[in-house]
Amino acid sequence: MRKLVTGAMATALALVTTTPAAIAAAPTMPVNAASAKDDWWKSAVIYELYPRSFADSNNDGIGDLKGVSQHLDYLADLGVDAIWMTPMFPSPQADFGYDVADYDDVDPQFGTVADADQLIAAGKQKGIKLILDFVINHTSDKHPWFVQSRANRTNPYRDFYIWRDGKADGTPPNNWSSIFGGPAWDKDPVTGQYYYHFFYPQQPDLNWRNPKVEKAMFDAAEWWLKRGVYGYRLDAVGTMFEREDLKDNPLTSGKDAFGLAEQNRIYNTELPEVHIELQRLRQQVIDRYPGRILIGETYVGTSAELTKFYGARNDEVQLPMFLSLIGIRPLTADQLRPRIEAVENNPVGGWPCFALNNHDQRRVPSRYVLPAGTTGDDMARITAALLLTLRGTPILYYGEELGMQNNDPKRVEDVQDIIGKKGWPNEKGRDGERTPMQWDASVNAGFNSGAKPWLPVGPDYATRNVTAERKDSNSVLNFYRSLIAERRSNPALAGDMMMVDRGNSNVLSYVRTGGGKRVLTVLNFSGNPADLTLAQLGGGKPGRVIAKNRADLNAAGVHLAPLGLLVVELS
Ligand code: GLC
Numbered sequence: 001m002r003k004l005v006t007g008a009m010a011t012a013l014a015l016v017t018t019t020p021a022a023i024a025a026a027p028t029m030p031v032n033a034a035s036a037k038d039d040w041w042k043s044a045v046i047y048e049l050y051p052r053s054f055a056d057s058n059n060d061g062i063g064d065l066k067g068v069s070q071h072l073d074y075l076a077d078l079g080v081d082a083i084w085m086t087p088m089f090p091s092p093q094a095d096f097g098y099d100v101a102d103y104d105d106v107d108p109q110f111g112t113v114a115d116a117d118q119l120i121a122a123g124k125q126k127g128i129k130l131i132l133d134f135v136i137n138h139t140s141d142k143h144p145w146f147v148q149s150r151a152n153r154t155n156p157y158r159d160f161y162i163w164r165d166g167k168a169d170g171t172p173p174n175n176w177s178s179i180f181g182g183p184a185w186d187k188d189p190v191t192g193q194y195y196y197h198f199f200y201p202q203q204p205d206l207n208w209r210n211p212k213v214e215k216a217m218f219d220a221a222e223w224w225l226k227r228g229v230y231g232y233r234l235d236a237v238g239t240m241f242e243r244e245d246l247k248d249n250p251l252t253s254g255k256d257a258f259g260l261a262e263q264n265r266i267y268n269t270e271l272p273e274v275h276i277e278l279q280r281l282r283q284q285v286i287d288r289y290p291g292r293i294l295i296g297e298t299y300v301g302t303s304a305e306l307t308k309f310y311g312a313r314n315d316e317v318q319l320p321m322f323l324s325l326i327g328i329r330p331l332t333a334d335q336l337r338p339r340i341e342a343v344e345n346n347p348v349g350g351w352p353c354f355a356l357n358n359h360d361q362r363r364v365p366s367r368y369v370l371p372a373g374t375t376g377d378d379m380a381r382i383t384a385a386l387l388l389t390l391r392g393t394p395i396l397y398y399g400e401e402l403g404m405q406n407n408d409p410k411r412v413e414d415v416q417d418i419i420g421k422k423g424w425p426n427e428k429g430r431d432g433e434r435t436p437m438q439w440d441a442s443v444n445a446g447f448n449s450g451a452k453p454w455l456p457v458g459p460d461y462a463t464r465n466v467t468a469e470r471k472d473s474n475s476v477l478n479f480y481r482s483l484i485a486e487r488r489s490n491p492a493l494a495g496d497m498m499m500v501d502r503g504n505s506n507v508l509s510y511v512r513t514g515g516g517k518r519v520l521t522v523l524n525f526s527g528n529p530a531d532l533t534l535a536q537l538g539g540g541k542p543g544r545v546i547a548k549n550r551a552d553l554n555a556a557g558v559h560l561a562p563l564g565l566l567v568v569e570l571s
Pocket residue numbers: 001002003095098099135199235236297359360
């Protein structure tokens with residue numbers, strides 16, 4: 001869900017509980033022990049790229065696949081191993097690509113299948129794999145399957161979607177609400193029945209209980225794997241199934257951002273059936289292609305819920321993103337520590353995966369209340385130090401490495417994202433975190449050569465851009481570059497992890513150990529300065545400083561200003 005787009009939605013998320021799935025006692029070894037090469041994703045840095053906003057090669061205001069190909073050297077230099085690209089399939093763009101009208105093609109505004117092939121081939125040469133977004137819960141209402149399905153009640157595609165009669169009084173079949181506002185049911189005048197949509201009405205939910213849907217979707221997944229794509233990020237994976245008896249969800253006390261009563265979505269999210277389906281997807285499709293992976297958009301509250309997505313035998317999603325860190329307000333050491341430890345020590349031995357930014361969330365520098373005297377860049381650095389020194393695969397979001405900030409719409413007339421139009425001003429939508437990548441100080445930040453971009457370029461682009469930051473040794477970009485390079489070369493950052501100074505509610509500290517090396521990370525998330533002795537940090541003699549901001553290291557220990565951080569080798 002999914003979306004914790006704003007405060008209101010984050011609250012909705014916090015209320016979600018999970019239908020208990022019977023997970024058998026979990027062995028700690030994966031069943032299909034992969035070869036070292038097939039494990040590439042464990043040491044990888046993955047980069048989420050929103051193609052509409054990355055680079056516009058033909059100057060029509062919309063980013064495209066050729067634009068991505070033209071910037072592969074930049075990504076290689078940054079140290080990226082794989083791109084996860086959000087949907088570029090043919091789409092009416094009601095949800096900017098998350099409403100897919102054809103899984104086996106490219107939308108003309110993004111290019112052609114030949115452009116995608118070229119991107120895959122060029123990426124191969126530069127060591128950058130392509131991962132696509134698989135929108136599994138729903139299609140566009142313009143997908144030929146839905147066009148057929150709505151035509152009449154006996155159409156062979158009728159059961160590809162979820163159709164039900166309304167209640168006797170003509171109201172929707174039950175009380176489920178859409179996470180994007182309003183009822184989750186729309187009555188279709190053609191046949192007089194309602195269809196179900198967890199998201200927009202333009203995104204009817206597929207009926208995964210129909211074996212023909214599974215077959216059609218598995219074929220779609222294979223279509224791109226055969227072309228050399230390295231796997232999928234599974235969109236909204238927890239929403240694939242809903243209870244067949246359509247039991248009403250319990251209502252909670254609040255209202256959602258769109259004015260409906262909030263509900264605890266226990267009967268239409270996180271059903272046990274999701275896991276059975278994921279195992280089938282792994283077995284029947286993904287595992288037939290070596291080294292291919294599934295990443296999960298897994299917005300769950302706890303690590304226990306996240307663990308289910310690895311599968312009891314590590315046979316579901318290799319990288320379920322632990323997105324619940326994004327919802328923490330304020331971001332403190334004592335909130336982070338238990339969550340991180342729980343994921344690191346998950347009972348099935350699943351490999352952790354963390355992301356702190358994405359196309360649905362306010363960017364980190366604009367997300368939190370900043371302590372006095374600190375800037376969004378300081379927040380960008382401390383979260384980067386966390387993400388890039390944790391044990392697990394980090395997923396970055398384009399522009400994060402520049403410290404890009406949200407550029408939110410000022411007027412409802414300017415909003416592109418429909419939830420922002422519907423929810424204004426409570427919910428301004430997601431435009432602010434999707435503005436064009438800032439490449440240089442030229443017109444439109446180098447996103448294109450002058451056509452009006454689909455969203456306005458951030459006001460700080462003249463100084464916050466790739467070219468300027470590349471030259472500045474203190475830039476956020478160089479902070480990311482050097483930490484990624486360190487990750488790739490220092491065996492400690494591929495090794496074990498142990499929290500130290502665990503009672504500290506302000507400062508998060510941990511030691512990574514591997515290949516005979518040790519690296520200490522110390523992160524002061526609080527608004528107060530902190531002084532820590534080396535003994536408190538687990539002992540050891542500090543050596544080379546790997547990264548530092550607002551911090552001093554001396555014989556007595558470490559001094560950190562608010563948001564101060566230190567990453568240091570221990571001898
Ligand atoms: C996921 C996507 C989001 C999209 C939604 C519906 O949450 O990240 O952008 O709107 O699914 O497909």
